[in-house]
Amino acid sequence: MPTGVHLRDARQQLFDAAGRVLLRDGPNGLTSRAVTDEAGCAKGVLHRHFADFDAFLTDLVLDRAARLETQARALSESAGTGTVTGNLTSALTTLFGPIPVAIIPLITFRAELRTRLRQARPGGGIAILAEATTAVSAYLAAERELGRVAADADIDSLTLSLVGGGHLLFTDRETPGPPATAAVDRFVTAAVADAVQRRPQ
Incomplete structure (x- = not known):
């Protein structure tokens, strides 16, 4: 070559x-x-x-996280349109796309990479998951303001359920490729059903 x-x-x-x-x-x-x-x-x-390979990996992760910020804005802008479950299903499918999912274990198993990411930005040690968490939390909060999520819904707990469960759904698979949209929709529907259907007393 x-x-x-x-x-x-x-x-x-x-x-x-x-x-x-x-x-x-x-x-x-x-x-x-x-x-x-x-x-x-x-x-x-x-x-x-790049100074070394870890510097390259740090910038690679930050580049991918920046791309997720664009997708996060799209999720936030969808508040009040469509359905809450439909918007979240679409967002999780995008946020946990093939490359972000592949990057997460890279961060998990490279201590030096996590250290550099934390130095580069707040919450950087879990950059991809942090972007997904911020996006989902902001979206749920916006929907709560619009009355499509219950006023007393615990946004933090809902976010953890969606991001943590979504991550498992997209990574813990015996077959290659992402889960079917229907499977993601079932998961999201179950996770948010109470907050979407319930109204405060």
């Missing part, structure tokens, strides 16, 4: 390559060599843009 391959947007191409490696080989297969081979460039390209 030529060592002088020019990457027009090296950082983004390396991030995209890392995503493909994660999906194909899992967190254990994500090495600097695997990333640069996937990107079709010399290993030195990565080290010209």
